[in-house]
Amino acid sequence: MTEELINFLRICLDEEAAIADDCTGPDWQVDPGDGVNALHIARHDPTRVLAEIEAKRRTLIRCQEELMAGMPRLTHFIQQTLREMALPYATHPKFPVALAS
Numbered sequence: 701m702t703e704e705l706i707n708f709l710r711i712c713l714d715e716e717a718a719i720a721d722d723c724t725g726p727d728w729q730v731d732p733g734d735g736v737n738a739l740h741i742a743r744h745d746p747t748r749v750l751a752e753i754e755a756k757r758r759t760l761i762r763c764q765e766e767l768m769a770g771m772p773r774l775t776h777f778i779q780q781t782l783r784e785m786a787l788p789y790a791t792h793p794k795f796p797v798a799l800a801s
Contacts (some may be wrong), residue, residue, distance in 0.1 A: 703769060704796055705782045706760055712789045713760075717753050720746040756785065 723746040730742045763778045789795055 701783065701796070701798055702779055705779075705786060705799070706764060706793055708789070708792075709756070709760055709785055710794055711794060712786075712792060713753050713756055717750060720749040720753070723783065759785070 728746055730738050732738060734741055759781070763782060766774050766778055783799060786795070786799060790799075
């Protein structure tokens with residue numbers, strides 16, 4: 701299940717990165733006319749999103765490295781961390797069925 705979850709998270713991060721990559725460039729901006737939504741929109745600047753994705757990818761790498769090291773004490777923590785990282789993608793069509801319950 702852990703490997704399936706890591707692969708699923710990679711798929712989701714790749715999808716998000718592709719969308720953010722398409723939005724980067726000098727034309728991307730927040731419309732002040734968006735009012736109270738402007739701050740929320742600004743926090744999803746494609747450059748920031750790409751930085752977040754890179755941080756999550758590094759977390760996945762660290763989780764895999766620790767799992768391969770076989771330290772039982774960390775295994776539960778890592779598995780829980782991966783499950784929590786997957787929660788925002790619960791509506792994704794490839795969301796692992798075992799996590800849905």
